[in-house]
Amino acid sequence: xxxxxxxxxxxxxxxxxxxxxxxxxxxxxQELQVVLLDKxxxxxxxxxxxxxxxxxxxxxxxxxxxxxxxxxxxxxxFRLAHVQEIDANHGKVITDIGVLKFDYLVVASGxxxxxxxxxxxxxxxxxxxxxPQSLNLRSLILENFEDALLxxxxxxxxxxxNFxxxxxxPxxxxxxxxxxxxxxxxxxxDYPDLDTRMAQIHIIQSGxxxxxxxxxxxxxxxxxxxxxxxxxxxxxxxxxxxxxKTVTTNTDLTFETATLIxxxxxxxxxxxxxxxxxxxVRGNRLLVNEFNQVKGFENIxxxxxxxxxxxxxxxxxxxxxxxxxxxxxxQLGDNxxxxxxxxxxxxxxxxxxxxxxxxxxxxxxxxLRKFKFQGVFAWYVWMFVHLFFLIGFRNRMVVFVxxxxxxxxxxxxxxxxxxxxxxRLKP
Amino acid sequence: xxxxxxxxxxxxxxxxxxxxxxxxxxxxxQELQVVLLDKxxxxxxxxxxxxxxxxxxxxxxxxxxxxxxxxxxxxxxFRLAHVQEIDANHGKVITDIGVLKFDYLVVASGxxxxxxxxxxxxxxxxxxxxxPQSLNLRSLILENFEDALLxxxxxxxxxxxNFxxxxxxPxxxxxxxxxxxxxxxxxxxDYPDLDTRMAQIHIIQSGxxxxxxxxxxxxxxxxxxxxxxxxxxxxxxxxxxxxxKTVTTNTDLTFETATLIxxxxxxxxxxxxxxxxxxxVRGNRLLVNEFNQVKGFENIxxxxxxxxxxxxxxxxxxxxxxxxxxxxxxQLGDNxxxxxxxxxxxxxxxxxxxxxxxxxxxxxxxxLRKFKFQGVFAWYVWMFVHLFFLIGFRNRMVVFVxxxxxxxxxxxxxxxxxxxxxxRLKP
Numbered sequence: 001x002x003x004x005x006x007x008x009x010x011x012x013x014x015x016x017x018x019x020x021x022x023x024x025x026x027x028x029x030q031e032l033q034v035v036l037l038d039k040x041x042x043x044x045x046x047x048x049x050x051x052x053x054x055x056x057x058x059x060x061x062x063x064x065x066x067x068x069x070x071x072x073x074x075x076x077x078f079r080l081a082h083v084q085e086i087d088a089n090h091g092k093v094i095t096d097i098g099v100l101k102f103d104y105l106v107v108a109s110g111x112x113x114x115x116x117x118x119x120x121x122x123x124x125x126x127x128x129x130x131x132p133q134s135l136n137l138r139s140l141i142l143e144n145f146e147d148a149l150l151x152x153x154x155x156x157x158x159x160x161x162n163f164x165x166x167x168x169x170p171x172x173x174x175x176x177x178x179x180x181x182x183x184x185x186x187x188x189x190d191y192p193d194l195d196t197r198m199a200q201i202h203i204i205q206s207g208x209x210x211x212x213x214x215x216x217x218x219x220x221x222x223x224x225x226x227x228x229x230x231x232x233x234x235x236x237x238x239x240x241x242x243x244x245k246t247v248t249t250n251t252d253l254t255f256e257t258a259t260l261i262x263x264x265x266x267x268x269x270x271x272x273x274x275x276x277x278x279x280x281v282r283g284n285r286l287l288v289n290e291f292n293q294v295k296g297f298e299n300i301x302x303x304x305x306x307x308x309x310x311x312x313x314x315x316x317x318x319x320x321x322x323x324x325x326x327x328x329x330x331q332l333g334d335n336x337x338x339x340x341x342x343x344x345x346x347x348x349x350x351x352x353x354x355x356x357x358x359x360x361x362x363x364x365x366x367x368l369r370k371f372k373f374q375g376v377f378a379w380y381v382w383m384f385v386h387l388f389f390l391i392g393f394r395n396r397m398v399v400f401v402x403x404x405x406x407x408x409x410x411x412x413x414x415x416x417x418x419x420x421x422x423x424r425l426k427p
Numbered sequence: 428x429x430x431x432x433x434x435x436x437x438x439x440x441x442x443x444x445x446x447x448x449x450x451x452x453x454x455x456x457q458e459l460q461v462v463l464l465d466k467x468x469x470x471x472x473x474x475x476x477x478x479x480x481x482x483x484x485x486x487x488x489x490x491x492x493x494x495x496x497x498x499x500x501x502x503x504x505f506r507l508a509h510v511q512e513i514d515a516n517h518g519k520v521i522t523d524i525g526v527l528k529f530d531y532l533v534v535a536s537g538x539x540x541x542x543x544x545x546x547x548x549x550x551x552x553x554x555x556x557x558x559p560q561s562l563n564l565r566s567l568i569l570e571n572f573e574d575a576l577l578x579x580x581x582x583x584x585x586x587x588x589n590f591x592x593x594x595x596x597p598x599x600x601x602x603x604x605x606x607x608x609x610x611x612x613x614x615x616x617d618y619p620d621l622d623t624r625m626a627q628i629h630i631i632q633s634g635x636x637x638x639x640x641x642x643x644x645x646x647x648x649x650x651x652x653x654x655x656x657x658x659x660x661x662x663x664x665x666x667x668x669x670x671x672k673t674v675t676t677n678t679d680l681t682f683e684t685a686t687l688i689x690x691x692x693x694x695x696x697x698x699x700x701x702x703x704x705x706x707x708v709r710g711n712r713l714l715v716n717e718f719n720q721v722k723g724f725e726n727i728x729x730x731x732x733x734x735x736x737x738x739x740x741x742x743x744x745x746x747x748x749x750x751x752x753x754x755x756x757x758q759l760g761d762n763x764x765x766x767x768x769x770x771x772x773x774x775x776x777x778x779x780x781x782x783x784x785x786x787x788x789x790x791x792x793x794x795l796r797k798f799k800f801q802g803v804f805a806w807y808v809w810m811f812v813h814l815f816f817l818i819g820f821r822n823r824m825v826v827f828v829x830x831x832x833x834x835x836x837x838x839x840x841x842x843x844x845x846x847x848x849x850x851r852l853k854p
Contacts, residue, residue, distance in 0.1 A: 001577070002576075002577070002579055003620075040843075040844065041569060041573065041842075041843065041844045042843040042844070042845075058485045058486075058487045058488070059485075059843070059845055060485045060841045060843055060845075061485075063843050063845070065617070065842045065843060067616075067617040067618070067842075068616075068617065068842075071616045071617060071619075077620060079573075079576065079577075080570075080573040080844075097577050098577070131845055132845060132846060135845070142468060143507075146468065146506075146507040149429075149506065150428070150429070150506075150524050150525070152429055189494075189495075189498045190492070190494040190495065190498060191494070192498075193430075193504060394828070394829065394832040394836075394838075397828050397832065398825055398828055398829065401821070401824050401825055401828055402821065402825065405821040405824065409821075411821075414487045415468075415492050415494075415495075416467075416468065416469040416486070416487055416490050416492060417467065417468045417469070417507075418469075418486055418487075418490070418558055418559065418562070419559060419846065
């Protein structure tokens with residue numbers, strides 16, 4: 001990779017997610033050469049992916065060009081690259097565009113969908129971890145309704161109009177709520193030929209509550225909101241398989257559906273060379289110490305979802321969410337400067353700022369450290385916080401205009417099948 | 428196709444472009460069953476496709492769900508379908524989702540890129556007639572700059588940064604201007620590692636002026652604006668081939684480029700069964716009479732780009748543009764009602780409302796019937812007219828916010844490679 005060596009130490013960051021970008025910002029004015037590698041040229045605001053899937057937002061509203069984030073940073077280089085391997089002993093990163101030597105390496109490669117080894121589910125289900133995946137899901141939902149018009153087989157039609165979401169975390173809950181609102185408000189207008197009351201939305205959770213990790217009140221209220229919206233909530237049910245038609249579970253329950261959305265788990269997106277069992281803990285994550293150093297290395301770090309930092313409160317590692325990633329990125333930036341200046345690093349301390357989820361119009365649940373609340377006010381708080389954290393003035397304005405429009409008009413405009421997902425409609 | 432027959436006559440419209448949608452609106456409250464078929468579930472505002480290609484607008488801003496346009500029309504049915512053949516003698520449309528009988532048929536299938544039989548150009552060049560094509564072009568432009576960073580071969584790097592646009596019509600001119608602005612304002616910030624001054628934009632026109640069909644003043648001014656922006660304008664040059672690397676012409680001129688954008692011509696998108704030579708004239712268009720009836724049929728019509736209505740002013744047919752399509756759609760709606768009520772139809776008369784093109788920030792040319800002007804005021808007129816004609820409140824607001832942002836910040840945000848076009852980056 002033709003990036004000239006300078007007199008500055010070189011830091012290579014793998015991944016431009018929340019952690020990688022937070023770190024990059026901290027290092028922006030240091031005497032360091034920083035190379036950021038990502039397989040996309042954009043940063044994704046993952047918490048709003050479900051809005052892309054359900055036509056509430058356009059993909060560009062929640063993605064931001066990485067080059068634009070870095071544009072005022074001297075000594076920064078971005079390369080669009082797939083990282084293939086890390087040669088830790090020789091200080092090299094091997095990518096599809098060449099080899100890069102590093103003095104310091106930060107693995108911020110995030111997480112990917114965990115199918116727990118079930119290849120049939122992996123093959124037939126939809127995931128929602130990336131923008132292309134979310135767009136595929138959007139296309140599929142719309143294509144299913146178009147196809148439902150074409151069949152006179154009632155079972156087939158119902159299967160095309162049924163949506164099964166596996167996983168009762170924020171992703172699953174927010175998606176279920178959005179689908180329920182689409183069913184209620186948009187489908188009857190768009191598909192007068194269909195009896196859209198037959199459309200069913202199921203959310204299946206293996207544990208005994210939704211939004212595990214949030215307060216009992218939030219969890220219960222989220223369930224109430226979903227049921228009020230007509231979503232079927234199944235708790236203590238574990239999905240065992242899906243063959244593209246039928247969902248089987250560990251109980252007698254089965255579901256006929258053309259669309260299974262798998263939001264039941266993630267695992268660390270580790271990289272060859274640093275994926276030996278000695279480095280890994282539960283969830284395929286890289287074990288790190290309180291300075292985010294990977295076991296056995298002084299100059300290799302991991303942050304965000306891929307890193308597992310075990311604390312007293314979180315013996316299995318910090319939650320795989322935006323907040324720990326951002327906080328770790330920031331702190332690692334400070335610590336790297338300390339390390340280079342031969343000062344002692346400071347141990348990371350996670351500040352839990354709370355959690356929130358939105359279920360639908362005027363329906364959200366918010367757990368802050370001191371206050372927990374649900375309903376309309378929570379919904380406004382949710383919107384404000386998400387708007388605030390979206391990078392960039394224009395993104396915020398566009399998202400705001402869309403949300404106001406959707407709110408006032410009970411509508412979602414982006415219901416376009418730009419790139420068909422199903423074979424039938426491939427151009 | 429399971430659309431039940433009613434006592435109303437059935438009108439089948441093939442295509443939801445400007446003409447098809449204008450017609451549908453006119454028929455919205457008649458005692459007719461109307462079936463609209465399109466291979467996309469959205470209507471495309473084609474005049475702004477170049478903004479999608481160059482990252483100024485998001486695709487969803489210039490596309491609009493067809494079902495939403497039709498939602499308040501009783502007796503309307505939309506089907507997402509590829510029309511494969513028309514059996515005119517038996518009154519049938521054959522599609523990939525089944526056969527549909529019609530009492531009246533309107534072919535509004537538009538136009539497609541005309542490569543004039545050159546398969547190499549067709550294979551290696553980029554077109555900009557649809558949203559997926561425009562997104563592919565956007566991805567390719569960005570991918571080329573990423574790849575330019577990776578090579579140390581100066582010729583290869585320059586070829587990756589050179590853009591050749593063939594065709595000096597509005598599409599070519601507007602795209603050239605937008606690329607020139609990106610080169611000037613965005614590339615130096617985004618690619619500090621590249622000498623982006625080496626990026627070249629060429630526009631090649633076989634005739635002796637740009638914007639043929641507009642006034643001499645507009646044409647000259649457009650050329651001045653482009654040259655001021657650093658675009659190389661080549662007139663009286665005809666491109667003869669492109670092998671993916673080198674553009675050859677009918678002169679000594681050749682161009683080394685990784686990106687050829689073909690905007691040199693369109694032809695009618697005719698449909699099997701109505702594509703015999705007896706129906707067609709120059710440009711592969713269906714010859715129609717002054718009532719838009721296809722030769723030999725009383726109940727089969729064609730409107731918009733695919734129809735060729737020869738008039739005194741336009742002996743080769745009306746221009747393939749939005750205005751004639753919209754006006755024909757409207758008038759055909761009225762005429763079909765007259766035909767069904769056994770009243771005499773009224774011959775179509777084209778009202779030329781003028782033409783306009785934008786070259787860049789504060790730079791546009793406008794020809795109205797009585798006034799012709801260029802520059803800043805023309806640019807505001809262009810923006811106002813395009814905003815006004817964009818369907819839907821939200822689209823307009825979002826486009827407006829984007830344009831204001833781009834204007835104030837000298838920026839274009841949507842520079843994301845959501846779906847990579849090149850093989851190297853395919854996931």
